[in-house]
Amino acid sequence: MANWxxxxxxxxxxxxxxAPALALAAWSNYAAIQFExxxxxxxxxxxxxRVASREHELIDGARRTLAGACGNxxxxxxxxxxxxxxxxxxxxxxxxxxxxxxxxxxxxxxxxDETGVARCASVPAVQxxxxxxxxxxxxxxxxxxxxxxxxxxxxxxxxxIIPTATPFxxxxxxxxxxxxxISLGAFAQLPTPQASAHALAIRIVDRLGLPVGGAPGTAFExxxxxxxxxAIADRQTVFTDYGQNGQRYEFHxxxxxxxxxxxxxxxxxxxxxxxxxxxxxxxxxxxxxxAIALGVTWFAADRWCVRPLRYIEAYAGRVSRGEETVFAPxxxxxxxxxxxxxxxxxxxxxxxSRQKELKVGLEQRDHMLREIHHRVKNNLQMxxxxxxxxxxxxxxxxxxxxxxxxxxxVLTLSILHRHLYERSSWSLVDFQQFISDLxxxxxxxxxxxxxxxxxxxxxxxxxxxxxxxxxPVGLIVTEAxxxxxxHDFGAVATPEIRIEAIDKGNDDVELVIEDNGVxxxxxxxxxxxxxxxxxxxxxxxxxxxxxARVESTETxxxxxxxxxxMVREEASA
Numbered sequence: 411m412a413n414w415x416x417x418x419x420x421x422x423x424x425x426x427x428x429a430p431a432l433a434l435a436a437w438s439n440y441a442a443i444q445f446e447x448x449x450x451x452x453x454x455x456x457x458x459x460r461v462a463s464r465e466h467e468l469i470d471g472a473r474r475t476l477a478g479a480c481g482n483x484x485x486x487x488x489x490x491x492x493x494x495x496x497x498x499x500x501x502x503x504x505x506x507x508x509x510x511x512x513x514x515x516x517x518x519x520x521x522x523d524e525t526g527v528a529r530c531a532s533v534p535a536v537q538x539x540x541x542x543x544x545x546x547x548x549x550x551x552x553x554x555x556x557x558x559x560x561x562x563x564x565x566x567x568x569x570x571i572i573p574t575a576t577p578f579x580x581x582x583x584x585x586x587x588x589x590x591x592i593s594l595g596a597f598a599q600l601p602t603p604q605a606s607a608h609a610l611a612i613r614i615v616d617r618l619g620l621p622v623g624g625a626p627g628t629a630f631e632x633x634x635x636x637x638x639x640x641a642i643a644d645r646q647t648v649f650t651d652y653g654q655n656g657q658r659y660e661f662h663x664x665x666x667x668x669x670x671x672x673x674x675x676x677x678x679x680x681x682x683x684x685x686x687x688x689x690x691x692x693x694x695x696x697x698x699x700x701a702i703a704l705g706v707t708w709f710a711a712d713r714w715c716v717r718p719l720r721y722i723e724a725y726a727g728r729v730s731r732g733e734e735t736v737f738a739p740x741x742x743x744x745x746x747x748x749x750x751x752x753x754x755x756x757x758x759x760x761x762x763s764r765q766k767e768l769k770v771g772l773e774q775r776d777h778m779l780r781e782i783h784h785r786v787k788n789n790l791q792m793x794x795x796x797x798x799x800x801x802x803x804x805x806x807x808x809x810x811x812x813x814x815x816x817x818x819x820v821l822t823l824s825i826l827h828r829h830l831y832e833r834s835s836w837s838l839v840d841f842q843q844f845i846s847d848l849x850x851x852x853x854x855x856x857x858x859x860x861x862x863x864x865x866x867x868x869x870x871x872x873x874x875x876x877x878x879x880x881x882p883v884g885l886i887v888t889e890a891x892x893x894x895x896x897h898d899f900g901a902v903a904t905p906e907i908r909i910e911a912i913d914k915g916n917d918d919v920e921l922v923i924e925d926n927g928v929x930x931x932x933x934x935x936x937x938x939x940x941x942x943x944x945x946x947x948x949x950x951x952x953x954x955x956x957x958a959r960v961e962s963t964e965t966x967x968x969x970x971x972x973x974x975x976m977v978r979e980e981a982s983a
Contacts, residue, residue: 416719417711424707428700439693454662454675457610461673465666468515468592469574473556476576479508479519480588488521488530489578489586498530498537505532517591518566522547524586533566541565541589546573550587554579560670561594561622570594570622572671594622594671611676614666617642622671630655631676638663642672650679718747722754729758732765783827790824811896815943818892821851822884826877838874841883845870845909848884852891864895864905864925871913879976882950883921886958889943890923890970897927897967914973921972928966947972 414422479485487493488501505519509532521530526542541547546559559573571591578586594614613629614622619638621629631653632638641649641663653659653676662675721739728735737755794817801813825847829839849866875883891907899905905927912920944960947970951958956974963969 415716417708417716420711420715421704421708424704428703432696432700435693435696439690443690450660450677453610454677457612457675458662458664458673461612461664461666461675464596468596469558471512472516472574472590472592473576475508475512475516476519476556476574476588476590479505479590480521480576480578485521485530485588486578489523493529501530502532502534502537505530508532515593515596517564517569517571517593520566520589522587522589524551524584529586531566536566539565544573546575546589547587550575550577550589551584554582554584561616564591567591572666613674613676615642615672615674617670617672631657631659632674633659633661638674714744715747718743718751722751726754726758729761787824787827790820790827794820794824815889815892818852818888819885822848822888823881825851826880826884829880838876839880840872841875841880841911842868842870842872844880844884845887845911848887849891849907849909852888853895864899864907864927867906867908867910870909870911875976879954882953883972886921886947886950886970886972887923889947890968893943894923894925894927894968896930897925898930899927901928902926902965917976919974919976921974922969924963924969925967926963926965929962929968 482504484497484501484504487497501521505521509516509519518536519532520528520536520541522541523529526540526544526547528536528539528541531537544559544562546557546562549557549559554577556576557574559575561570561572564571569591571593573589573591575587575589577584578588611631613632615632615635615638616622617639619632619635619642621632633651633653637651638661640646641661647663648661650658650660658679660677660679662677664673664675665671666673718739725735725737737751737758739751743751797813797817797820801810801817804810804813826839826844829844829847846868849868853863853866887909891909894907905925907925908922910922912922914920947960948958951972951974954972954974956972959971961969961971
């Protein structure tokens with residue numbers, strides 16, 4: 411987090427602030443969804459309880475009604491073979507009055523004798539009809555107890571019913587029975603639970619998924635019969651599918667006792683989906699608002715914080731590079747950033763003023779150093795001229811040569827100072843150019859008509875070296891070349907002096923000065939001598955941290971080899 415930008419940290423801080431609110435909103439939505447699911451479950455459970463309670467109520471009511479009817483003397487009289495037509499009419503009136511008290515629940519009441527023939531009924535048209543083929547007749551006859559049969563089309567009414575019956579027992583023997591049909595419409599018209607906000611519907615179907623009972627055209631919310639039959643066969647009590655009207659519903663299947671019928675509770679799924687969409691839609695809206703807040707914070711931080719800081723950074727970079735620049739933001743800043751920018755501008759102005767002063771001081775120093783090196787060079791040249799004038803008064807060639815050698819040494823230092831003040835760096839000289847100028851000056855300053863005119867071959871790496879290396883190397887070259895110019899080149903077709911600085915790697919350098927003349931013992935550094943020149947070369951080699959070797963060549967000349975370690979120096983501004 412330490413490497414995060416200011417903008418990222420601000421957005422992260424805002425995100426951390428909004429996180430508890432988002433978590434609370436998510437938990438609230440989740441709780442609302444769970445509450446809705448539990449509420450739907452409670453509504454369905456209440457509807458199932460209503461269906462079961464209604465079934466129990468109807469069957470129990472039928473049992474009590476049949477028990478009362480079968481115990482009535484008028485009804486029992488109808489089973490007597492000697493019953494009169496008036497008695498049958500009174501029985502029919504009694505049963506008809508009984509059914510009229512429950513027109514929605516019960517369809518008809520019929521009294522059957524032991525052979526299954528209707529002796530008395532609330533619907534006179536079925537009197538004399540044989541019902542022995544009915545399942546309910548066999549159930550009651552065999553069990554000699556109250557029984558409920560499978561749903562069946564009523565022969566007395568146009569309705570589909572669930573038949574119920576109770577036996578007439580005489581001395582423990584079956585003597586007939588009283589039958590009553592429960593109308594399936596009583597199940598289909600159950601009221602929706604009052605606490606439900608959903609449009610519940612209850613439909614009665616058989617095992618084949620076909621609706622039974624209820625008003626025509628009210629079962630379009632059921633799925634196709636094959637889908638419903640498959641769910642019943644698989645004992646699938648809850649499933650979701652499309653109804654025949656094209657809408658999606660949630661179906662709950664409940665078997666109705668032993669009647670081979672099933673109550674199907676239909677609940678639209680749209681309510682749950684709408685609630686889910688509404689609940690999570692609110693949460694999504696909160697998330698969108700939070701995302702917008704984070705985005706606004708991001709761009710606001712970029713606009714009012716990051717961009718000004720970037721401008722200040724760019725301005726400081728231009729100032730550090732020495733560019734001419736003006737602190738002029740394109741758009742207004744916040745007061746804090748204006749204060750910071752003004753402080754940076756003042757600091758930049760102070761730095762620029764200080765740099766200007768330093769530049770003036772450096773120019774003065776450069777001019778002073780250039781003047782010093784120039785004066786030293788002039789003084790050394792004056793000394794060389796004085797030595798030259800003094801040498802003109804000397805008659806001894808040997809002493810005159812000594813003065814010439816001293817003059818060359820002074821010229822070496824003069825050339826070094828000229829290279830120092832002519833270069834941009836006051837501490838480094840061009841190694842190759844320095845040796846070339848040095849050899850040229852030595853060859854020009856040699857007096858006498860017998861002066862040899864050899865060809866010089868100079869090979870030296872192009873590199874900058876400091877005075878600590880240039881002075882010893884220059885003096886070594888001066889001594890070796892000066893001694894070589896004293897050799898006899900008369901017998902040599904092509905007089906040559908070879909000067910080569912070889913880079914051996916790892917900054918090890920080997921300096922070789924070799925000539926092809928003949929040493930006539932006029933030089934001062936021959937291998938058999940121990941003169942001042944040889945002592946000076948060896949001393950200068952030790953000063954460089956190396957060693958010097960002086961040996962004779964095959965042609966009679968001299969080879970000077972100095973091996974040392976080069977310490978490279980970087981040019982200073």
